[in-house]
Amino acid sequence: MQSICVEDAVAQIPAGATIAIGGFLAVGTPERLVDELVRQGKSHLTIIANDTARPGTGIGKLITARLVDRVIVSHIGLNPETQQQMMAGTLAVELVPQGTLAERIRAGGYGLGGVLTPTGVGTRVEEGKQRLEVNGRVYLLEVALQADFALIQAFAADYLGNLTYVLTARNFNPLIAMAAKTVIACAKHIVPTGLISPDHVVTPAPIVDYLVTNP
Amino acid sequence: MQSICVEDAVAQIPAGATIAIGGFLAVGTPERLVDELVRQGKSHLTIIANDTARPGTGIGKLITARLVDRVIVSHIGLNPETQQQMMAGTLAVELVPQGTLAERIRAGGYGLGGVLTPTGVGTRVEEGKQRLEVNGRVYLLEVALQADFALIQAFAADYLGNLTYVLTARNFNPLIAMAAKTVIACAKHIVPTGLISPDHVVTPAPIVDYLVTNP
């Protein structure tokens, strides 16, 4: 793990990158990293996240700035700008059931090719997917998702990069941390190594590439 | 969740049941529940667990008492009795790679039909299984596992049944807790509700059916 300033952390992200971002309606989203993506004008991004939040918050800021070509999300209902850009054909939206999205990202980080889920069988979600039957029940094969970068918001980090989360700000953060080539984390608190109990670490240090020092 | 004495907890398990038991070489195994299975002579069991421990410890006691017809485990190397009973044909042993075993149990508890894993492709583990290719890589379809009962060893439980684990005694416990019809938990400490931080609960209370009061 390397400590890094937010400007340098974002500078290494190329235009066109696939970025997974933590958060659920911006709760648990690293706002500082998102702001810096906007400031540096990183464009043509593909975003993997639960949702596109609301205009002016979290991932909504990337949508407003028109930096995103494609989103893979479960929900866009609270961001009319996402819907407008989708209708206008300037933003591709892949809608994925929330539980399926969580499992696809987890599979990407855990070295699984995919999972079999009953969710979506017989609906529009099934289009283009393989059906498999196991013990008499029908499932869809949902394949793994991975990202070039994961942008994480943690509650506390230690000097090695071990991360904890708090309350409902955990959501997709520990999942995307496993599923990206490069993991950049912001933390509300940075504490000396040893202050987080081993049993309370949620994202282990070796997974984290960069910890932002000025979040 | 109901509190229950260990005798009554085990009394409801029928002979021939499929039981998932936590622990890794008996670390994190609920010894008191195992002892009671032996005392009540519950026979013809199918055991799902990481391993069969050593003779005289954890699941090894069930093997010694010849109560087990079948084990689904990743390792039996430290229990010569397991190997003898297997060679003698009195104990069926299904050997599953450890990571595959963890994922199959998790899938059972998480409503997934199975997962695609690269582990075992081209080896004896592949026999009888479906191969699937995703993005040019070959995977085995490994199907979900479920149990009738899960026997859990926790570190602390609160009055509602929320569970925490400690150090390397966590291992398969939280996975099997999700994958069984009936979950029976022992805890080293039983503490008032509210004393475990929500962020530190590993097995949420609604999953636990019985908490043993005399472990």
Next chain:
Amino acid sequence: MNAPTLIARRIARELRSGMLVNLGIGIPTLVANYVPERVKVFFQSENGLIGTGAVPEEGMAEPLLTDAGGTPVTALPGASTFDSAVSFGLIRGGHVDLTVLGALQVDQAGHLANWMIPGRMVPGMGGAMDLVCGARRVIVAMLHTAKGEPKIVPALTLPLTALRTVDLVVTELAVIAFPDGRATLLERGPGISLSDIKAATAAELIIPDDVPEMWP
């Protein structure tokens, strides 16, 4: 009593102690206000919380503790938090005993449409498809009609949420179940006549001889 309150109170009578319950946004959320005395249930928010409590007092909201609609909530003693994969493992794995969801349409077999109106409104399914697939019991809470148009229809015209049918529909006019795949009237709204219900329902509705008034 207004329609949402009536619906929420009626559904709250389905709660039993020990249940793990997931409430959708809108009318379903109101169910939490009418849990019967002595009944202790766990409410799950699919953004990662079991033990969701009431809205916090003025000035006590914690921005990192919200429900699935992003509204600050409290957590009761014994609450637990977890990531989104665990949250949907609880849902898809059959550990959630009951979910209460809104609907755009329900067909006469009990199929549900609640996640998009093609070309007009595409909010996304969020957790709805997983909830309908995985929860042990699914109850729909909705107004009986939308702008005067029946929402309980012979066949869905909107995209399906899941192959699995719902167990109960509760509106301000009626409580409807789907035994043998056929919409069947169980209860009437207070002061509502059978002809009121038939007029507001496009689906074929089986009407038993005795249809008691709902007791919310």
Next chain:
Amino acid sequence: MNAPTLIARRIARELRSGMLVNLGIGIPTLVANYVPERVKVFFQSENGLIGTGAVPEEGMAEPLLTDAGGTPVTALPGASTFDSAVSFGLIRGGHVDLTVLGALQVDQAGHLANWMIPGRMVPGMGGAMDLVCGARRVIVAMLHTAKGEPKIVPALTLPLTALRTVDLVVTELAVIAFPDGRATLLERGPGISLSDIKAATAAELIIPDDVPEMWP
């Protein structure tokens, strides 16, 4: 220096700061004793620990903190613990940079057999198949022969652990890699001649012009 120490010390030179490393039981475990100064690695025990430390002092062992062989260990500051699914997610997901494992046989392409001898010894694969599939780099630590019989063979006679071949084999006689799928001698053991190595190796071995002595 005895053979296991020599092998462990040679492998320890492959460690780089920041690596997440999983060591198997036996000779591999010894590698932890020879981490070069200024190199900081994370050791994982697949029973659910990152930050595995040395054996505890007399009287300080905690029975609920062991390595994957069940032996009490310590945990270093900054350690983390987790369940078996996370542990193997780290392994299968390519987050483990290096694993060091024992072997029964290695073939001349680098395929490994290390989990059973049919009809004689069936310990089970434990985590070995996942480790060989998932770790970024796989090093085999073993004695060059077993009861005088070569363990590096033209073709495996024992069941395969994984289709993936290993990256390096380190024995007391030789360091061998598998460029283009062909066993190639990289280094000789201290004082070991090329003919010693050829005599103890059943597989076809490519021997470059210059084979330096290993520097453990």
